[in-house]
Amino acid sequence: MINLSSGLWAEALKMLRSKVPYFTALGFTMAPLSGGLFMVILKDPEAAKTLGLISTKAQLLTGTADWPALFGFLGQAVAAGGMILYALITIWVFGREFSDHTVKESLALPTPREAIITAKFIVIALWSLSITLIIFGIGLIVGRLVNIPGWSEELLRNSFIGIMGTAVLTLPLMSFVALLSSAGRGYLPAFGWTILTVFLANLSAILGWGDWFPWAIPGLFSGAVGPRSDVLGYHSYVILTATSIIGFAASYWWWRNADQTR
Amino acid sequence: MEYAIETNGLSKSYREVRAVDAVSLRVMPGEIYGFLGLNGAGKTTTIRALLGMIRPSEGSVKVLDQDVGPRGRGPWSRIGHLVERPSAYPELTVRENLEIARRLQKITDKESTSRVIERLGIASYAQRKAGTLSTGNLQRLGLARALLHEPELLILDEPANGLDPAGVVEIRELLRELTHGKGVTVFMSSHILTEVDRLATRIGIIHKGKLIEELDAGQLDQISARFLVIKTRNMNAAFNVLKDAGYSISTEPGDSIRLKDARAVDAPDEVAQALVHAGASPTYLAVEQENLEDHFLRLTAEKSE
Known part of the structure; x- marks a missing residue:
């Protein structure tokens, strides 16, 4: 426990002092703000034109300006953007040790390597979930300010479960990003992997095989393409869990056994 | 403890390249062992193997009477190290970098950070971000991290790198004081041969991965042409x-x-x-x-x- 707390302290300090996580968080806050803008436009398109928010030639969005639409938009943003945002945080936390050549300071220590990477994973998870919570909170404030109809306690609960559930299902898949940031000794291989998985997740969802593809499952859970009971089965959760276990096991194995020449 | 460092037939190959070839080292407690070699001779690979950072292809490594095994096992709380060029988290201050090291070294004495900062002469840089340090001061930070937990064995790769002449003398005196005063064993590689000549009590020369000669400092006079x-x-x-x-x-x-x-x-x-x-x-x-x-x-x- 002492090992883990030392690792957590170190990782938290590195995260708090770094600008990268703040920039990624700032970028992600664009999601609820964009959602709010769409609500304003959908609520009164003519007023939006008059205010200059949209061009008279704009293709007006279809849909309604209400709470279910706003929560749906946030769910989609977390499903699509979360995969990239969490990956960026993971790439930073793991990849920087190789880019800055600091990894060699984490290897021959009384604090075991396992404690150090567990601390990294915990900090990544806490930071990612915090950002997702902030986005959800900003979404609530924006919805109140725009004053859209359709609010209910049940909708709030379901949307919260959907959005945070999507985040929770996405995070274990970051074990592969951590592995590639480490084995690839830098940022680029892991970034390439992230782009590839996002692309394949979309493709598999379009082809109707998303419930079998681990990287598509969090997006389907968000409810972006329909009720989750229709698009996901038990097998989906089993596949996601098994894939995540493989990712974590491979990451720990690599840190314990691979030659460290950086 | 018979030897502070003991390797038996230590070899490391990277595909076709034999970086270290059957190196058997014996470093006695309290010795300053100078490890010499040209670039690419196998010095850093040997040092990484001593620290469990790479797994030997063949042979074994023992430090402070404990096997350096897989999964990074070793008596690391008793060993300080500096491998290749020094590195630090650039956005953290010198003190914060050392605080991280203190916690990961499980040192409960919070004053140890301040003491090592004073000892390495970097007090005026303690609040400076590591990313803004000169190479010499970054080297001092690396040495401070190696000495933070007052180790019994120091494994140093080019400790004089980047230091100005006064800094070189200062570090030489510091290492001498540690060995004479506290019985610390020092294993150091260096390309500054005059430094090794002045400091080392025993010298090993590695060439193309092989340990081609080991001699006591006093022996040099006898065998030198x-x-x-x-x-x-x-x-x-x-x-x-x-x-x-x-x-x-x-x-x-x-x-x-x-x-x-x-x-x-x-x-x-x-x-x-x-x-x-x-x-x-x-x-x-x-x-x-x-x-x-x-x-x-x-x-x-x-x-x-």
Whole structure:
């Protein structure tokens, strides 16, 4: 426990002092703000034109300006953007040790390597979930300010479960990003992997095989393409869990056994 | 504890390349062991193997009586290290970088950070971000991290790198004080041979992955080659007369003649007499002995042939 707390302290300090996580968080806050803008436009398109928010030639969005639409938009943003945002945080936390050549300071220590990477994973998870919570909170404030109809306690609960559930299902898949940031000794291989998985997740969802593809499952859970009971089965959760276990096991194995020449 | 460091047939291969080849080292407690080698000779690979950062292809490594095994196992709380160029988290201050090291080293004494900052002379940089430090100060930060937990064994890769001449002297004195005062064992690689010459009590030379020689510092005098160096205003005449007398001659840069024969080294007066008779009176005549640098260069050149 002492090992883990030392690792957590170190990782938290590195995260708090770094600008990268703040920039990624700032970028992600664009999601609820964009959602709010769409609500304003959908609520009164003519007023939006008059205010200059949209061009008279704009293709007006279809849909309604209400709470279910706003929560749906946030769910989609977390499903699509979360995969990239969490990956960026993971790439930073793991990849920087190789880019800055600091990894060699984490290897021959009384604090075991396992404690150090567990601390990294915990900090990544806490930071990612915090950002997702902030986005959800900003979404609530924006919805109140725009004053859209359709609010209910049940909708709030379901949307919260959907959005945070999507985040929770996405995070274990970051074990592969951590592995590639480490084995690839830098940022680029892991970034390439992230782009590839996002692309394949979309493709598999379009082809109707998303419930079998681990990287598509969090997006389907968000409810972006329909009720989750229709698009996901038990097998989906089993596949996601098994894939995540493989990712974590491979990451720990690599840190314990691979030659460290950086 | 018999040895502070003990390797048996330590080898490391990267595909076709044999980076370290059957190196068997024995470093006694309290020794300052200078580990010499050209670039790519296998110094850093050996050091990484000692620290469990790479797994040997063959052989074994023991430090402070404990096997360095897979999964990074080893007596790391008793070892301080500095591997290759020093590194630090650039956005953290010097003190924060050391605080991270203190916690990961499980040191409960919070004052240890301040003490090591004072000791390495980086107090005025303590609140500076590591990313803004000069190479020399970054090196001091790396040394501070290595000394933070007052280790029994220091494994240092090029500890004088980036330091100014005053810094080199300061670190030399610090290492000497640690070994003499506290019995710390130091294993250091260096390309500054004069530093090793002044500091090391034992020297190992690695070349193309093989440990080609180990010697005590005192032994250098006994095994170093001696030669007679001659300068004269009439080099051609000197050259001819010495050649006729059967000496083996090699010319040196700066228009001097070097005789390696024992009879020349043992009887320089006879050489002087021959030169005077030939009208090539010596302007300089001295028996010189190769220093560590000469010895190292001769040895590595011989092994390269």
